[in-house]
Amino acid sequence: MMSIESVHGPDDLRALSPRQTEELAADIRRLLVDEVTRTGGHLGPSLGVVELTLALHRVFESPRDRLLWDTGHQTYVHKILTGRAGAFGTLRQPGGLSGYPSRTESEHDVIENSHASTVLSYADGLAKAYELQGVTDRAVVAVIGDGALTGGMAWEGLNNLAAAPHRPVVVVLNDNTRSYAPTVGGIPEHLAELRTGARPPHSVFETLGLAYVGPVDGHDIAALEEALRHAAGHGGPVVVHCLTEKGRGHAPAEQDEADRFHAVRPRPAVRPRTAGGPAVPRTDTPEPPSWTDVFGEELAELGARRPDLVALTAAMLAPTGLNRFADRFPDRTFDVGIAEQHAVTSAAGLALGGLHPVVALYATFLNRAFDQMLLDVALHRAPVTFVLDRAGVTGDDGASHNGMWDLSLFQMVPGLRVAAPRDAATLRRALREAVAVQDGPTALRFPKGGTGPDIPAIGTLAGMDILRRAGSGRAGSGRAGSGERDVLLVSVGAMAGVCLEAADRLAEHGFGVTVVDPRWITPVPEALVELGLAHGLVATVEDGGRAGGAGSAIAQALADAGARTPVRTFGVPQRFLDHGRRDDILAACGLTGRGIARAVVETLARRDDAVGLGTVRPGAVRLDALAPQPVGADQ
Secondary structure, three states: OOOHHHOOOHHHHOOOOHHHHHHHHHHHHHHHHHHHHHHOEOHHHHHHOHHHHHHHHHHOOOOOOEEEEEOHHHOHHHHHHHHHHHHHHHOOOOOOOOOOOOOOOOOOOOOOOOOOOOHHHHHHHHHHHHHHOOOOOOOEEEEEEOHHHHOHHHHHHHHHHHOOOOOOEEEEEEEOOEOOOEOOOHHHHHHHHHHHOOOOOOOHHHHHOOEEEEEEEOOOHHHHHHHHHHHHOOOOEEEEEEEOOOOOOOHHHHOOOOOOOOOEOOOOOEEOOOOOOOOEEOOOOOOOOEHHHHHHHHHHHHHHHOOOEEEEEOOOOOOOOOHHHHHHOHHHEEEOOOOHHHHHHHHHHHHHOOOEEEEEEEHHHHHHHHHHHHHHHHOOOOOOEEEEEOEEOOOOOOHHHOEOOHHHHHOOOOOOEEEOOOOHHHHHHHHHHHHHOOOOOEEEEOOOOEOOOOOOOOEEEOOEEEEEEEOOOOOOOOOOOOOOEEEEEEEOHHHHHHHHHHHHHHHHOOOOEEEEEOOEEEOOOHHHHHHHHOEEEEEEEEEEEOOOOHHHHHHHHHHHOOOOOOEEEEEEOOOOOOOOOHHHHHHHOOOOHHHHHHHHHHHHHHHHHHHOOOOOOHHHHOHHHOOOOOOOEEO
């Protein structure tokens, strides 16, 4: 019986008999189900490409031949076959395997591709590079899902591939009729005609000038190998159309009509282990509602009262919570496929037509539509509301899925108003306020996971929520005769709990601290500037990138007001972060109550030393009881 333990790399595959290859496929599916249901991850897509990945590695010789994947969540089997089967149990865990291709993991991983529709452009450039350098013994193979073909960049790539009929590129179309849910639009209708045999005289690929092979049964290894060998010898750009089934071989996935187990959560019986560490039993504590669920429920309720509300997403109806709205108002819901740019400009058109669109995306995917947000929406002052799920640090999906860039981008968009709710109650409130705005765009952002308990305000100031006034302040630590408090902690969104912990720790050491949640953080409220002037130090705390983020904007607003109040910004370092749990990543960035409290004390000490006051001595406030110096802070 052939098993995964016998395979140490792609070279071991080529000597296998057909029977051994089928046995290996079954063992790979067993491993996928066992481990991915424990660690969490993209199970359905991986189950669908077992035979296809085996055929690719038997026909082509990676890493000499370059296998590129779009998107990279299809590469679990590729990882198993390229020497990483023994570490597969660490998938998406701190220190373990990435859930996407990773160039640091293996020479077989060429591109770290987790945003769809890009692979054909990579392939075009790589093939051009080989041609210019006279390299003729390396194949370029681009695997692309049918869902990714709904993105415009894929067609830009196809257009350029077709322009060079002499340049060999093998495009493997993995057609499982889905991205998350069934693929939408005219392209999948054309692919359906090709699948059923009711094909037109020429496929769209042949019309463009590419050769076309297929359709091929994507679970028949012999047929796949024959088609791939034919394509490899073609000598020009060729599309191999492979028909696969998402979730293949795992009955629960095959029966899941929603998304065929596209992405599964870790098995609830245990907390996922770290690389090499033990699994820990979970408690029976009920989970709080997710940010996504709260948004989806509130939007559906608003839709019942507001017939002008319409909703758009880019192939992520259920993941962004729009399924509730879609169930109640299907005619007012638009899933445009993996086409974020189109979604945003289409929303602008809907707004021009008198409606109020709500565009729901993961924060990282809005990066792709920044130009459309800036010039198609904001320039026209179109009343479009953007709702960004998975904002800030998302954690286990790695660098490409951390939504840490949005606040930096938002600062550059004139007229855009941005809210960052701290809990379920403020999310509902912010959404109601956002869709009431009719003279320009608005945006809401919130993280992945549960909302946690609501955090009540103890007071309000010009629309901002005061969350805490703690301590009485240190004599001499402010400006003489000003009556100012020591520290203003500005909490951005879900960082409220961390700020409250930091405030309590500072108060224990005699500092006077105010914690404020502006709720609407862009543009910077004038009242926030005035409040900052009444404090000796302003510290901003956000879970997005520091460069150009909310803290940077607040510091600029204070400087523009002529304030001499120092500002310390806490946030995520502007670098690509490794995958891990959100809390662990935030802690590594110094974004904990203890870390922030310590850094604030050190800042006050340096400030007082600089002006000759010397009223705050780090040694006098037990810095060792606070935390190490955070790496995610700047002054």
